[in-house]
Amino acid sequence: MMNFTQLVLASHNAGKLKELQAMLGDSVQLRSIGEFSTVEPEETGLSFVENAILKARNAARISGLPALADDSGLAVDFLGGAPGIYSARYADGQGDEANNAKLLDALKDVPETERGAQFVCVLALVRHADDPLPILCEGLWQGRILTQASGEHGFGYDPLFWVPERDCSSAELSPGDKNLISHRARAMELLRLRLGLK
Ligand SMILES: O=P(O)(O)OP(=O)(O)OP(=O)(O)OC[C@H]1O[C@@H](n2cnc3c(O)ncnc32)[C@H](O)[C@@H]1O
Numbered sequence: 001m002m003n004f005t006q007l008v009l010a011s012h013n014a015g016k017l018k019e020l021q022a023m024l025g026d027s028v029q030l031r032s033i034g035e036f037s038t039v040e041p042e043e044t045g046l047s048f049v050e051n052a053i054l055k056a057r058n059a060a061r062i063s064g065l066p067a068l069a070d071d072s073g074l075a076v077d078f079l080g081g082a083p084g085i086y087s088a089r090y091a092d093g094q095g096d097e098a099n100n101a102k103l104l105d106a107l108k109d110v111p112e113t114e115r116g117a118q119f120v121c122v123l124a125l126v127r128h129a130d131d132p133l134p135i136l137c138e139g140l141w142q143g144r145i146l147t148q149a150s151g152e153h154g155f156g157y158d159p160l161f162w163v164p165e166r167d168c169s170s171a172e173l174s175p176g177d178k179n180l181i182s183h184r185a186r187a188m189e190l191l192r193l194r195l196g197l198k
């Protein structure tokens, strides 16, 4: 078992920080990499795993603290898994709203039965920048892409992601409810087990 009271979160995404800190509770203090640097590393990996490790190593190097990274995204069946690892940059870096508009357009006229999608989350934890044995945990969340945005909570593609078990979009879930069932919650559950956290 490893003991961490402080971790740096290798993410510039405020939505992730909020969700992950809420899931971890008081046992671990997550510090944002934004406290140490405003420069975002280039995500050059070809997989969620590679990008998560790359971000974690970079944050550990900059902060001198053990680092947790989250690489996540939305894989849409009809698009062969796109935008996938490119989810944040789907509309060439123009942000969440542009990403959502581009996705709706790509699925224009696609019937409900072919609009299946998964949110994917990989968490990587490194004890230090050159850690030869990163801890990796993944979580998937199955849903469908709606034909229009709905809901105000969350971030990213949440307004377009229909959650079958709750019959609403993931942006219509309260933050607490999303944190019980999301891809990130599933990955975090595995990480807690690995770390021996209650
Ligand atoms: O790399 P960092 O700094 O952590 O922040 P980022 O936003 O660039 O994060 P990613 O590279 O992992 O890209 C993930 C994208 O996938 C989407 N995404 C991931 N998890 C999501 C969630 O829980 N709800 C909605 N969209 C999500 C969202 O658009 C994110 O920007």
Ligand SMILES: [Mg+2]
Binding pocket: 043, 088
């Ligand atoms: Mg990113």
